[in-house]
Amino acid sequence: MSVRVKIASKPASKSLWFRNPVLLGIAAAFLICCIAVFSVLTFYYVKYRRIVDQRISHPIFNDAAQIYAAPEPVRVGDTWSIAEIARDLRRAGYTKSGGKGDTETGTYAERASAIEIKPGPQSYHAPESATIHIAKGHVDSITGGKGESLSAYELEPQLITGLFDAKRRSKRRLLTYDEIPKVVVNAIVSIEDRRFFEHNGINYVRLVEGVLAPLMGHRRMQGGSTLTMQMARAFFLSNERSIRRKLAEMMIATDLEQRFTKQQILEIYVNQVDMGQRASFNIRGFGEAAQAYFGKDIGSVNLPEAALLAGLVNGPSYFSPYRHPDRAIARRNIVLQAMFENHAIGKEQLREAKAAPLKLASPGAEADEAPYYIDLVRDRLLSRYKESELDNSGMRVYTALDPQLQQAAAEAIDAGMKQVDAIVLRRRTRKIRTGKGRNAKVTTEVRDGPMPQLALIALDPHTGAVLALSGGRNYGNSQLNHAIASRPTGSIFKPFVYATALNTALTGDPAKAYTEATVLDATEGTFDFNGKPYTPHNFDPKDNLPAVSARFALMHSINTATIRLAEMVGYDKVVDLAQAAGIKGVKATPAMAIGAYDATPLEMVGAYTIFANGGVRISPQFITSVRDSNGDVIEDFTPEKSSILDPRVAFLLTDMLQGVINNGTAAAVRAKFSAPAAGKTGSSHDAWFAGYTSNLLCIVWVGNDDYTDIKIEGSKAAAPIWADFMVRAQKLQRYKDMEPFTPPQGVVQAHLDKITNLVATPNCPDDYDAYFIDGTVPVGNCEHPNGDTRNIFEKLLGLPGNEKPPEQPAPAPPPPVVNQPVPGATPPPQVQPPKPEQKPKKKGFWRRLFGGGDKNEKKPDSDNQGKPQ
16 A cells, blocks of 8 residues: 655745845845945045044144243242242142152152252252251251252242244143143043043943933933044044044044053143133143143142133133133032042032132233243244244243242232223313203213333343333233334433433543533523424423523433533433443434433333443343253353443432432332332333332333323323332342442542532531532532632631641542443533632722622522422
8 A cells, every 4th residue: 555645845935045136135235335334434444544643643742842930049038938949849840759750850858847959850950959947937048968058049940831832822731641630630531521441432322322312302411522532523623513523533533542542542632622712822731721720730720620620621712710700610510510420529529619719810911921021032032943943842941030020010010000091081081061951961971092001121130131021911902012112212211311421520521520410501492403493391391490400400300401411411422322221223313312212111121221230231131041851951041241331420320310219200109119219200102110229120111002192291100000010029039128229439429508509518408418420529518619618717817728628538449441432521610610810809808707709799500409309
């Protein structure tokens, strides 16, 4: 029996699926898409990898030249504490000895009553240690590394700023990862990328949340970009918002994560990020931002400050603490909350930090960065080095700038210019009455016009070191440096006329020399020069006097008397002295004598060193040393010196300029500033004041940019700023010892009678002190103007007299005159020499007794001194 079995076969469509054309098409399309996507991704990956290769083949950041201040001296007896010295050393880059990460700059070790300082191989100073001993808040002693006693020690110079990128006008202070405080790292990571140290450049979870949050109506607290993606965008891409750019960010971020460590990526990010603007500069990186916003090194920022800096990254303009403090505080508190949620800070730290007020540095850069000063330093460097060297070599430039004095200058300028503005606005304001009766109205109108600008320069008159400089009232508003702008000098030029006259005591007959007591005609008149009339006027009509002393003429800045003196001495001789002192634009005309020609404040402060430095001109010095990135010297600088005046003449002029401050046009200065000082006001189109003490020379200029007349005297615009600055300077340890001016050998003092301008006696008590070069003291005295010193009996009997005038002790020989560029002219004699003897007319009894003369006998001229000296 046979059985037939039917075996079911498998359907062909299931066993031979790869023969299905539809499925094959889908698979092929998918494969092609994958290949295409892979090819596209590979293409762009290679493309952006090449971009990254090209970008990182050069230094990522320019290593711009760093500008340093002058070293701060510590002297025995100065007021210091160990904590203050340690703070300054930390700011200069020193670290505590034995601590984490000793630097190449140097280390220090604190003890109970002393601090030991050890400069490193990259220090400005030689690597020799010193120990400063403190007792009761003062420096008790200083010992060197070998146990020797030192009178002073200079601390490491402080970094002021880096030279800016001229193309982008940006500044940055490069930091290494080890220099970034942990509090700053925690703040950045907490608010910008909490999983930074965990992901590989892309945080997919956060990216998805960032895309979906707006669609779900939630406020997005953080963006989808990681720190690595932000770095990719900043360095290699534009700010375009598109999917293409986002994909490019992701590819570059992946490549960067393979090339750099997390620490290197964060270091680059911290140095690159935009942190806002200060003055006219863009702030780049956290290092520069810490200085700009808080006036401190990044290593010194606290928790609230670190949170504020981290919050600025999201919108430096929108969250600017200067323009929008409320927004800045709110953003800071968001960062603090994120740090708490990220377990970077505790609850108590969170509470205290949120309650902390904003403590910001001055919004202007004038006080701590001295931008006008730095611009001049840059100009001088560019005259010697290529710009590429300044931008990329890490050069260290050491200057003469004193940050404390620069701060004093900024404060004095701020206070003084408010007063100047008030005067200007008051003069431009007027009341206008309209209508009549009950309908009458009074409105106030302020005429338009420029607001005055300013320049202030302070230097050490004995070294030429430019200690402080401001070329304007606000660098952010105007970068025009008025310190090097030429303006009419006005009456601050007059001392060069009087110095030329005083110099005649050394170049001719001393009996015919000009002195402080020389009598001058101060009446107004017309001067003829090369056939051209010139008719100047005195500022005060009361000064139109027929006879004043040279001292009085300078003290009250009398124009006509000064021009007549220049005419008698010789205009060309005055020009010779002025040009030798550094004022190159003057010409030999009558107007020259009262400051009609232009000079810059920088030229004038250099010229005034011949008075403040014993006759020696010393050129203003900005840069003291240039060194490479390792601290090795490239070039040291010394100022140029030249002897222009005899020190005796320089002292006489200084004595006359002291009269200007004590009783002359600058008498208002004495009400504020009590230290010995000499100075001169100037008023032309502009307001000037030039003055100096034994250790500080300062010139202040105030004027309008459009060259219009400011119509404010130097005594009211410039002198108050000078006085305020000097008061602040004297409070600083370095400048507190402002000593009286001492006469050199060959200078004698005499008491002169104010009426006769001759040597005073006890019977002429209304006198004043004046100095003379030996041999030029006026002949005679107030009782015997003709030199007749006989007593009453000798006069009665007609005897010649037996007593001789007391002889003055022979002075020590004066120092040799190195350079006398001002040969003196022969002036009308101050005291007429005796005429050839004539047979005297016989005198009667009473005339012999009382010494009377004829009715027609002339009396000696009065110098009309008038006011006390």
